[in-house]
Amino acid sequence: MKYSNPVISGFYPDPSICKAGDSYYLVCSSFHYFPGVPLFESRDLINWTQIGYCLTRKSQLELTGEGASGGIYAPTIRYHEGRFYMVTTNIKMGNFYVWTEDIYGEWSEPVKVEQGGIDPSLYFEDGKVYFMSNGVSDDGIEGITQCEIDIETGRKLTASRSIWQGTGGRFLEGPHLYKMNNFYYLMAAEGGTEYGHMVIYARGSSPYGPFEGYKKNPVLTNRDKGGYLIQGVGHGDLIEDKKGNWWMVHLAFRQISFWSMYHHLGREVYMVPVTFDREGWFSAGVNGMTPLSVETDRIPEGVIQEHRTEYTFHNMDWKKDWCMLRNPVMENYTMGDGSLRLRGTAVTLGKTASPTFIGIRQKEMKVQITCEVTVTEGEGGITILMDEFHHYDLALKKLESGGFLLQKRVCIGDIKYLQESFELEDKPALTAKLTISGDSSQYRFEAVVEGKDIFLGTNKTKYVSTEVAEGFTGVMIGLYAQGEGKACKEPVLFENFQCRYERCTLE
Known part of the structure; x- marks a missing residue:
């Protein structure tokens, strides 16, 4: 075989x-x-x-x-x-x-x-x-x-x-x-x-x-x-x-x-x-x-190598497939049957404390990640995370002054900037369907909010590579929540998570 x-x-x-x-x-x-x-x-x-x-x-x-x-x-x-x-x-x-x-x-x-x-x-x-x-x-x-x-x-x-x-x-x-x-x-x-x-x-x-x-x-x-x-x-x-x-x-x-x-x-x-x-x-x-x-003829006949292509909240195990950063504060995590609630704190993804984050390893270059994120307080979203200095964040953020922001932020070493930001109307809670699509060269960021498609740009994969970030890790697909300099009372709700891969077998 x-x-x-x-x-x-x-x-x-x-x-x-x-x-x-x-x-x-x-x-x-x-x-x-x-x-x-x-x-x-x-x-x-x-x-x-x-x-x-x-x-x-x-x-x-x-x-x-x-x-x-x-x-x-x-x-x-x-x-x-x-x-x-x-x-x-x-x-x-x-x-x-x-x-x-x-x-x-x-x-x-x-x-x-x-x-x-x-x-x-x-x-x-x-x-x-x-x-x-x-x-x-x-x-x-x-x-x-x-x-x-x-x-x-x-x-x-x-x-x-x-x-x-x-x-x-x-x-x-x-x-x-x-x-x-x-x-x-x-x-x-x-x-x-x-x-x-x-x-x-x-x-x-x-x-x-x-x-x-x-x-x-x-x-x-x-x-x-x-x-x-x-x-x-x-x-x-x-x-x-x-x-x-x-x-x-x-x-x-x-x-x-x-x-x-x-x-x-x-x-x-x-x-x-x-x-x-x-x-x-x-x-x-x-x-x-x-x-x-x-x-090889060493693998027994009848054995088929399987390539799993779809990961969801329903077909993954919270205790086996997912992981967190450093020693997590578990009171901020509620892992349900088909849903996830994360309570944000003042700790952000750029800190060496433990932010409210849960992730899976990116397994193939060609990937599409989607998740519905509902925010009532603070911020929640999806991050493409190499380390605390190299990550791309697609976020829905509740403003204390009222209203929401849909944002895409970029952190590449000492370069930190807000690449895209869209103002959304004020209401008690807002849901956005966030999507990140990747191939070998770039990630593409999109969202759907109340039926409106919003494109938030692209970023190159090489800027979250080991050659740029250094270190010994690889990209994690993370779901996260954080407060604006403080702990949040209300959690961010994550539903209908899906991660789909297409495996490249070119030689």
């Missing part, structure tokens, strides 16, 4: 994968969004369903005042003796892990590990638990650092030792250790999570090495491949399927076009086959790179 990449589209970076029984489980980074660490399940590796989050309580995930791209970095998920473990970094508190015996339930309180660096991982063998991250060893050597820990307490049982220094590329990160074919394989990423990104590996005879690098490193990369949509290939994790085949899940991103080096959807989840040679070294992908489509 032929499957297409990405296998999980939208801002879901740094994927890590494990298997338990007949199912596969995958987690991704979440940075300053709450709940933290999206959790997915699959039976066939190409169709994934989000089943929740690993970090659902403030006691697990402290994000107060965290700016964009702070918070949670690069988790790893592992399954061992009936328990799932998710280990990650919170920039505020360092490295920690949580665990659960019920993948659909709540996870434990954080167990902190006193080893620095980021991108932690776990490896279990013969009663020992190895903890590794990128960083500096106890004797001052930079590289992939490893110690043994007590899995019940997180206490270090050995010194942190540097076990590999990579191949010389910058930003050595994302280590994972495996045992296959009587060798220990240490896989990592180099080149920075951008256009020079790549996956590398080495192997040795013990968990501490010494490790011999693969002679054809990098084993997977799309670097220096011009005129190609998929770029930034790196940060991988390996999994053996039910038939004994090996695969790599990894992050990459899609440019907005073949020759335009901007991406705004964020880093997504891709998958390629892995093949071992007679000497036990493995190669990955198609000639060491990741394509948009993969022809």
Whole structure:
């Protein structure tokens, strides 16, 4: 069969994968969004369903005042003796892990590990638990650092030792250790999570090495491949399927076009086959790179890759599909069956506190978002949000002096301006049907108010791209409410939300 990449589209970076029984489980980074660490399940590796989050309580995930791209970095998920473990970094508190015996339930309180660096991982063998991250060893050597820990307490049982220094590329990160074919394989990423990104590996005879690098490193990369949509290939994790085949899940991103080096959807989840040679070294992908489509006989016959194209309040789960900024004040959110009420506060989208905001990741470039917004006090609308400094807002605003304003505001770094504003009549409440349509190059903003069509202009996608905004996130489609310098008594009502996608499969 032929499957297409990405296998999980939208801002879901740094994927890590494990298997338990007949199912596969995958987690991704979440940075300053709450709940933290999206959790997915699959039976066939190409169709994934989000089943929740690993970090659902403030006691697990402290994000107060965290700016964009702070918070949670690069988790790893592992399954061992009936328990799932998710280990990650919170920039505020360092490295920690949580665990659960019920993948659909709540996870434990954080167990902190006193080893620095980021991108932690776990490896279990013969009663020992190895903890590794990128960083500096106890004797001052930079590289992939490893110690043994007590899995019940997180206490270090050995010194942190540097076990590999990579191949010389910058930003050595994302280590994972495996045992296959009587060798220990240490896989990592180099080149920075951008256009020079790549996956590398080495192997040795013990968990501490010494490790011999693969002679054809990098084993997977799309670097220096011009005129190609998929770029930034790196940060991988390996999994053996039910038939004994090996695969790599990894992050990459899609440019907005073949020759335009901007991406705004964020880093997504891709998958390629892995093949071992007679000497036990493995190669990955198609000639060491990741394509948009993969022809393979490894996926069982009858499996069809599904591409969901419509999302509404009725077919999404508030606790699984949506997320908020930092630690939300839940009293300001009323999530009903087919409707949403948000109570605005003085905190706006441009602040590093928690505005009244709830969002989903934009999953494809070609999108149409519509929602009916009813305002009686304050402001409510739809935002195309990359971070607090880069967003496009389509808003309906109640004036304290009477009347309403329909506005489109633009924030691009230090440039903040009101692009369009229409005065509307005074009444107790007003409903507007807001629409944002997007393709790879631009967003188009429209509204219908009391039967009147209003066009509010267009804005380029590249100004909310990673290349402009920097950071590690992707565009979120957000619904929000805010007050005019104060908290509102009356909530904004959101109804008939619909987000439709058309997937581009050009190669």
